[in-house]
Amino acid sequence: MTAYIEEIVCFNEAAIRAGNEYLEVVLVPKWGSNLISLKWKKGNLELLRTPSTKEEYISKPYLYGIPILFPPNRIDRGEFTYNQKTYRFYY
Numbered sequence: 001m002t003a004y005i006e007e008i009v010c011f012n013e014a015a016i017r018a019g020n021e022y023l024e025v026v027l028v029p030k031w032g033s034n035l036i037s038l039k040w041k042k043g044n045l046e047l048l049r050t051p052s053t054k055e056e057y058i059s060k061p062y063l064y065g066i067p068i069l070f071p072p073n074r075i076d077r078g079e080f081t082y083n084q085k086t087y088r089f090y091y
Contacts (some may be wrong), residue, residue: 002020002021003018003019003020004017004018004019004020005017005018005082005083005087006018007087008026010026010028010036011028011051011053011054011057012054013028013030013031013054014028014029014030015027015028015029016028016029016087019039019041021041022040022041022042023038023039023040023041024037024038024039024041025037025038025039027068029088029089031057031061032067033067033068033089034061034064034065034066034067034068035048035065035066035067035068036048036050036051036057036064036065037050037065038066048064048065048066049063049064049065050064050065051063051064075089
C-alpha cells in the first residue's frame with residue numbers, strides 16, 4: 001500500500017492532500033479540523049458534499065466536509081513530520 005501526503009493549494013488556500021490507493025482526503029488547516037473532500041478513488045466517487053468555490057464554503061461551512069476524528073491539539077504541538085517534511089495544523 002502506497003500512502004502519500006502533500007501540500008497543495010485549494011481554493012487559493014494552503015491545503016493538505018493525503019491518500020492511498022483507495023481514498024484521498026483534502027484538509028484546509030486555516031478552515032479548521034474539517035476534511036473538505038473525501039474521495040473513493042476506485043469508483044471516482046466524492047463521498048462528501050464538496051464546495052465548488054471558497055465563497056460557497058465560507059457562506060455555509062456546515063454543509064461541507066466532516067470533522068476529522070482527532071483534533072489538532074492531540075498531535076504533539078500540532079505538527080508532525082512525514083517523509084522528511086514537517087506539517088503544521090496551525091498558523
